[in-house]
Amino acid sequence: MGVADLADYPWDAVAPYAERARRHPAGIVDLSIGSPVDPTPAVVAEALAAATDAHAYPQTMGTPALREAIVDWYARRRGVPGLTPAHVLPTVGSKELVALLPLLLGIGPGDAVVHPRPENTRLVWINSPGNPDGRVLSTDELADAVTRARALGAVLASDECYAELGWDAPWDTAGVPSVLDPAVVGDDLSGVLSVYSLSKQSNLAGYRAAFLAGDPEVVARLLTGRKHLGLMPPAPVQRAMTVALGDDAHVAEQRERYARRRAVLKPAVEAAGFRVDRSEGGLYLWATEGRDAWDSVGRLADLGILVGPGHFYGTHFPQHVRFSLTATDERIAAAAERLAP
Ligand SMILES: Cc1ncc(COP(=O)(O)O)c(C=O)c1O
Numbered sequence: 001m002g003v004a005d006l007a008d009y010p011w012d013a014v015a016p017y018a019e020r021a022r023r024h025p026a027g028i029v030d031l032s033i034g035s036p037v038d039p040t041p042a043v044v045a046e047a048l049a050a051a052t053d054a055h056a057y058p059q060t061m062g063t064p065a066l067r068e069a070i071v072d073w074y075a076r077r078r079g080v081p082g083l084t085p086a087h088v089l090p091t092v093g094s095k096e097l098v099a100l101l102p103l104l105l106g107i108g109p110g111d112a113v114v115h116p117r118p119e120n121t122r123l124v125w126i127n128s129p130g131n132p133d134g135r136v137l138s139t140d141e142l143a144d145a146v147t148r149a150r151a152l153g154a155v156l157a158s159d160e161c162y163a164e165l166g167w168d169a170p171w172d173t174a175g176v177p178s179v180l181d182p183a184v185v186g187d188d189l190s191g192v193l194s195v196y197s198l199s200k201q202s203n204l205a206g207y208r209a210a211f212l213a214g215d216p217e218v219v220a221r222l223l224t225g226r227k228h229l230g231l232m233p234p235a236p237v238q239r240a241m242t243v244a245l246g247d248d249a250h251v252a253e254q255r256e257r258y259a260r261r262r263a264v265l266k267p268a269v270e271a272a273g274f275r276v277d278r279s280e281g282g283l284y285l286w287a288t289e290g291r292d293a294w295d296s297v298g299r300l301a302d303l304g305i306l307v308g309p310g311h312f313y314g315t316h317f318p319q320h321v322r323f324s325l326t327a328t329d330e331r332i333a334a335a336a337e338r339l340a341p
Pocket residue numbers: 034092093094095096127130131159161197198199205208209210
């Protein structure tokens with residue numbers, strides 16, 4: 001299947017509900033997509049602005065300063081020591097990488113991704129904390145995934161972009177583990193990639209700033225493919241990423257904002273008759289009131305609140321909806337008020 005054959009973009013299906021929610025006299029509370037609403041931290045925006053003389057082609061592998069910043073960040077924030085610049089690669093946001101990884105790994109017809117038959121599995125994705133369900137995988141669960149992927153001869157890619165947002169114990173204090181944590185992989189990174197995005201933790205989804213780290217042989221292979229495709233983050237973005245990765249203060253501040261919003265929204269969602277499942281980490285409340293998700297989307301739209309239906313995430317969750325924490329304090333408070341029984 002080519003890109004031209006892809007189905008309609010699923011979020012287009014919520015447009016009529018957005019229309020309904022907009023009719024609320026006090027305006028829509030849009031908790032559907034996870035698009036950050038808080039400003040890009042000044043320290044990051046200033047780094048971008050100071051790097052706008054970008055006459056030369058940027059490096060696909062990233063500037064030496066950026067690669068060092070990624071290496072240092074994994075050691076400091078993700079408990080992953082011992083990486084070198086050969087283990088890391090910046091990406092133009094994570095989404096293009098997620099879409100293109102099969103192409104970059106040379107996966108083609110007859111090869112399986114994700115829901116494998118054991119004979120031909122080439123790539124396995126995991127995501128912790130999960131979108132949409134907020135599930136966090138322990139080091140033991142990650143280690144099982146690594147073992148299984150290796151037994152299948154597959155690359156294991158772990159999408160970890162909500163790792164700074166662990167809410168329930170033990171993740172709130174111990175942190176959300178990376179697949180590259182020595183407690184998961186020891187000192188053997190073979191076949192394993194950690195994929196990370198700065199979109200959420202640094203409020204710069206518009207910059208398209210992300211990266212990956214892991215098995216240097218896989219990284220080298222991806223680098224070659226990405227050079228041919230011209231997939232290089234713009235130079236000012238590389239500079240802004242370098243600064244963002246070195247500054248933990250703005251990430252802690254953003255985490256506090258989401259913690260505050262979650263503390264307001266979660267009890268309100270529960271009081272409105274939903275059961276919140278998992279959601280122990282990440283940016284979403286994954287909730288059900290035991291009926292079809294589209295019915296819940298409709299009921300919430302009549303309260304002026306827009307959420308996403310579980311139908312967008314496969315066939316397993318027809319009765320769940322996803323509330324995003326990416327709305328201002330004022331809008332989250334408005335949602336809580338409207339949800340009150
Ligand atoms: C699990 C997960 N990975 C990746 C992304 C995309 O990140 P980026 O903005 O870097 O493309 C998202 C965005 O919501 C996400 O939920």
